[in-house]
Amino acid sequence: MSASSVLLLTTMLLCRDYGVTGLELLELRVPAHVPLGTRAQLSCRWQLGPTDVLYSVKWYKDGKEFFRHVPRESEPRRKFPLPGVDVEDSSYNGANVTLATAVLETGGRYRCEVSGERPLFPTVSDHADMIIVALPEHGPTITGSRLRYQIGDRVQVNCTSGKSRPATRLAWYVNGEPAPTAALLPPTHRVFDDGLEVTSASLDFKVKPKHFRKGDLKLKCLATIATVYWRSNEESVQGERLKGYSRSRELAEGTSRADRVQAGKSAAHGVCRIPTNLALCFIILYALEKTHT
Template identity: 30%
Template sequence: MFEFQHLWWLICSIIIIVHPWIVYPDDGGGLRLLEMSVPSLADPRDPLRLSCHFTMGGEELNSVKWYKDEEEFFRYMPLQNPAILTFPVAGVHLRPVIPSSHSHNIYYSNNYNSNNNYHRNGVIGDDKAQLYCSKSHCTIELVNLTRVHSSGAYKCEISSEGPTFRVVFSTTNVTVAAIPKERPRVTGLKAVYHPGDIINVSCMSSPSEPPSTISFLINGKPPPQSGAVSETIHSHPDQDGLVASSATMKIPAEKSLFLGPSSAMELRCVSQIPAVPQIPPHHTALTTIFKSPHSYLSNQTWMEWSKNSGSRNSHIFSLYLISYLMLQIF
């Protein structure tokens, strides 16, 4: 019985000591995390902005910390000197920072290069109002992102000074991928096709990373088996490591593919990145028409026929013209 009471008092003592540290963001008082702004998809060609907004609720700020996959890479402690500490983490390259004249604010310099050389004596640019840490929010930027090493779970953690020692945090998963900047480009499609023609088209995507895959749709459906679609081919990486993708399609110009009174066919090229499903597909749609043998007669032929017919056969010409127009429609 004595051992049980001793264990009980030990558990109660631990709870009393630990309780001030266990705080939820929406408890209604003291330190609260208002918003964490981190995109779920980041383009390696652009800086990645991470931002946390919070309210101290009358408490004193101890620190703001940023983590990637539970590894701390940035710490802001306004009551310490230096106020900022950074830690090396794979795939994380912070935009250089310079101290400001304000005691509780740290601003970020616009002056950096691809070699990560810090320009601490540079002039702070127009982004000064958005890029800083204070007692109400902390915004940082990452540069030189890579898909493999910079993707991951980014966490913002804010803590207050004693006696409460509150801790609040939020986490967002970030995927780094180079999104195609333009729609895919279709070449080789003619304005008009006739019986016996071959539809021979190519489609190329805008550079991306991971590479795109190319597919074709005819009137919203996959091409018929009578056609041949090549495998997607990838180009050599460009200076940014991005790859363009291309594919070709050859298919007989069959009358059944051209629909409606105008005998039109819609060809659509679809470029998508299966490895990153949150990137929507990119489409390019073009329309072509089909003309049967009776439409080969040119306007010049009609004019010559009408001229040679004379007034005596004008009514025959009119009937022939009406028949011709009806065939074009039906």
């Protein structure tokens, strides 16, 4: 055994005895969702052991290499053609790469592989998935609502998203609170030839007094796609029951029109008991009858 081999073996044994580890992959960052037409940044962070020397950093998508960094080669950084993947920029050691504007083919599983030098060539790797998101061109649309509702009326409304990929998730809210499960109908999805989808979700419930306790009835549809898209649409409808409540309060606070007419009749009969006011009596009674009718 040569002197260099003995030195290497001794160093490895000492590192093991003192708990020193070898090459280690510390972190891999691949954005889970990337909007169509934007640039994704990938990052791979590692730590070399005391006896390790970096040999290469390689990037793969769906098992196919698209970029490598080999410090000892005459051309340290190289790109390999792959549909949907093109490295626009990279750091000096290949740890960070920036991809060109994303297309649908850019999505997939990305892997970073880091290797040390001979004689052991230690290698570590990790992977993560990327989904390319085609955002809707407009927010969710609410249809089927009316301007006014009465207690007991049935609310039947629908919310439809714009075209997207993956499918947009829709959620209904009533007066700022999540709609009860019993009022929700299962969402439907329509897939187009270009791979984009439209989602529809319906809300169906009967109006109750509680829906108008804070004023108008507010219906909101929220559309989301992971953490990259968040749009909502809200409609506010009036309730007829507020007018009914006003009439009830008015009747409670004062006398009704019929009560006033009846009181007037009683007073007129009292006047008619006096013979000298007989003509005036008939005039008053006639006027009250006209008012009543």
